[in-house]
Amino acid sequence: MNDNVLAAIDVGSSKICTLVAEATPDEDLRVLGIGITPSDGVKKGMVDNIQGATAAITESIERAERSSGTKIVSAYVSISGNHATSLNNRGTSTIPGKQRPITEEDIERALEGARDLSLPTNREVLHSIARFFVVDGQDQVTDPVGMYGGRLDMDTHIVTGSVTAIQNLTQCVESAGVQVEMLVFSPMAAAEAVLEDEEKEQGVILADIGGGTTEIAVFVEGSVFHTTVLPVGGYHLTHDLVAGLRGPFSHVEELKLQYGSCMPSRIDAEEIVEMEAFGGQRTKEVSRRRIAEILQARIEEILEMIYIDVKRAGFDDMVAAGLVFTGGTAELPGLIELSEMVLRMPVRTGMPRGVHGLSDSLNSPAYATSVGLLHWAAAEEGAVNGNGNGNGNGNGNGNGNGHGKLDLKMPGVDLGRWAGAAGKWIKTLIPK
Template identity: 35%
Template sequence: MKLFIGKRSSLLDDLVVSLDIGSTTIRVVIAEYNTSGKLHIVGWGSAPSKGVRVGVITNMEEAIKAVSSAISAAEQMAGRTVTHLYTGIAGGSIECYNSKGVVAVTDRGKEITTHDVDRVLEAAKALVIPLDRQILHVIPQEYTIDGQSGIYDPVNMIGVRLEAEVHIITCSLTSTDNIVKCVNRGNYYVNEIVLESLAVSECVLTRDEKELGVLLIDIGGGTTDVLLHYGGAPYYTNVVPMGGDIFTNDISKVLNTPILSAENIKLREGCCVASYVDSESEIIIPGIAGRPPLTVTKTYLAEIIEARACEMFNIIGTELRRKGFGDKYPGGVVLTGGSSLLPGIADLATEILGVQTRIGLPQGVSGLTEELRHPGFSTAVGLVSFIGKKNKNTVIKRKDLDSSGPKKENLFKRVFKHFI
């Protein structure tokens, strides 16, 4: 499937534009390369999300208007015109597998080349997936040479048998087609679609956390994305169909108040741990259709939110144990996404999952304003960071090509294959 229509911009253009199509908010970040070759954020924009539910486009026309509005706001701030962009995907269409490939080394001297690496990754991709799905990413976890494991770059090493363990991320063709169509209808073009949780990990997780083992939980509006890094590579990905909106819906139903009122109450008075709240404090719930307002304690409101948050973390923990990864994140849990700012949610995650938890804020890219240092912008900023790292690798490999001639051609191709 083509991810763009018309002439595609170069991966090394001076602009990197990210688009986060969230269930509650559409966010766009524009970054450009400075004189030192590093990305610097020059503009951003956001718009209320319409036509999107639990990470899936449900109304094309409304989604197009929301996306165009967010991009226009970012263009005005940056003073630049956007034509091509990178966007993320999440939601229930994501499925992931851990796979393994084995090949014999072809070089007579038994020196492993980039061609051998390409072959073993292709062998690892030999999975039977439904016709309505496609492979989005193939990420190497580690290589094994003649039984010696724990190798992360086998090129130029000596051996006769090369094995690769990889994490394969697949997605629904329908979901990606709808994202591309939505962007194209706004007269913009998609360079690449990236798994959102993979992008987020680039700007909120540290290298030490990834090596030790860390669980990223991105609590969005409609879904919660889960990504486990272990030994520096992803091993487990999941999407829980629960997010910040479900807290709002519960408040709305239990307290008989409109969604907008429930959202305001959640943001203003919400807490995820009832014992943290003054049991005597009260809040007034506005009445509807002429009905008198309702007075409830803050403890009661916190109990409503805590019950659903406990359910969400228990689902995550149960699935991790079922897959055999219950002890693979000694580096702790990192919460991000808009709902990660609810008071007490980090402590609740620590209690249920049994490891230390912190709130992850976007970092690692210059030009971050106070507004962008917010968990809600983790995906949009993470996409910029992810693409910037990929482009940096491309520049390095391209320089190798220029200096070493055709011998390095496969190395340049390999950069792209590792990320698609």
């Protein structure tokens, strides 16, 4: 691929989406090709059938290659599933005698301490994201290089994943003929595409509702403070309709997309729609309000799970910007209104930004993770600073994971001048 061409593969439970894009002089991304296929061999965000997943990923890649006229060699790939866990940790570096300014090497030592988690052999670091520094007790320092002090602390948000899940996903992508450049946790990718800097600063929850899971990322004071995975997603809505309406899954899914709502009070009680019965021998009539009642119950459960998780993590009073939904279910009519009623906070739909070209095809919250992967790739490659993330561009944030790259996702800081050196150093710490 051309040096300015980037590729992203979003591997989800419902679809596989491969995007090819190039950086443009206006610091935006121009989409060159799209390949979307139904997912196979992926359940609740994790590969459960190597052959099926590989075939679906291969088809998606080939469609994107034909669409773009580009051969995809490597790509940034989303990873999701409830195997992913996170924690906040602090690493420390001591500066002898306080007789010299803090250097990049001091930061590297602090990062090494933050990542020293004594993980079991079945866990691997996906992301270690710098949040802020503390210099001799001075909190919330954004860039300590050049400052004087005797003690440097580095606060990080660390996401870990199952080695098995990571290996299975990597095998599927590489069996499709593409090298995995980096694995990116899905809500982190989606955040890159839809969140405003002001929202991150004031505190915001991102909820990415996938097919089998809902993945949460909480941003406070410009940085990610909490991520988690809830074991419920769009498929659960459809399964509820299958049980409540007694119809085949594929037809009920179409019914959900065409007539679904989670605000039954907004639907005429007399409105009737036809649906296919099991066996396909006949149709039957169902109340559209009944469909909405079933969907409302499950959405309220998801909202309750989000609130409980954020409250348990201690951030319920720190999210003034409210909640942003991504994923296909984010387009369910009534979701925003119901969510604001239940949660009593601002709620909006996260639409992908910062791309053009074939972007009309991606103008949906269902593609937030896919587009976010492109932004993540551009930041990592230093190709564009449109979202303020890049090695020496915008906020100068270097991104990375346990595959040998470093995350320095900090607001308003030019860390690019030392992220490259730290990235090389971290490769010796975590083998690829």
